[in-house]
Amino acid sequence: MNLLRRYWLEFEVSEADVSRYSSYAGLQRGCGVTAYSQEDALVLLREHLFRNDPLPPISKVIEDVDISTLEKNHILPNIGVPSWRGIWYPNL
Numbered sequence: 194m195n196l197l198r199r200y201w202l203e204f205e206v207s208e209a210d211v212s213r214y215s216s217y218a219g220l221q222r223g224c225g226v227t228a229y230s231q232e233d234a235l236v237l238l239r240e241h242l243f244r245n246d247p248l249p250p251i252s253k254v255i256e257d258v259d260i261s262t263l264e265k266n267h268i269l270p271n272i273g274v275p276s277w278r279g280i281w282y283p284n285l
Contacts, residue, residue, distance in 0.1 A: 199275055200226045200234045201258035204249040214246040222268060223253075225282035227275055231256065241280055 203223045211217045224242070228234035231254060239248055260275055263282075273281035 196229055197227050197276070197278055198229070198256060199258050199260065200228060200231060201253075201255040201263070202226065202234070202238075202251055203253040205252045206249050210249065214249075216243050216246045217249060219283055220249065222264065223282070224280065225258070225260075225263075225268075225272060225275060226280050227278055229278070233278075237278075237280055241285055242283075 201223055202225075204217075204220050206217050206220045211220075224238065226234040226237055228237055235248065243249075260269070260272070263269055263272075268282055271282065271284055273279070273284040275281045279285070
């Protein structure tokens with residue numbers, strides 16, 4: 194039984210936000226996290242991606258995302274290991 198779940202999160206990030214917070218760069222596409230729960234995914238994001246910046250507002254969450262449905266030209270070639278607990282896009 195696999196306790197980990199894959200999450201795809203999309204954020205409300207403006208160009209002004211990107212220039213204000215360096216960790217927001219590239220988030221217009223979204224973010225992939227494997228975690229035990231959505232709350233665990235948010236903890237991972239706060240600890241590793243948004244250490245020095247506030248977590249941006251979340252506009253969409255896809256639980257148990259099918260990786261093959263993600264954008265094929267940029268996201269798929271640049272993901273980390275989605276079967277391990279952690280952030281796999283952007284590949285940290």
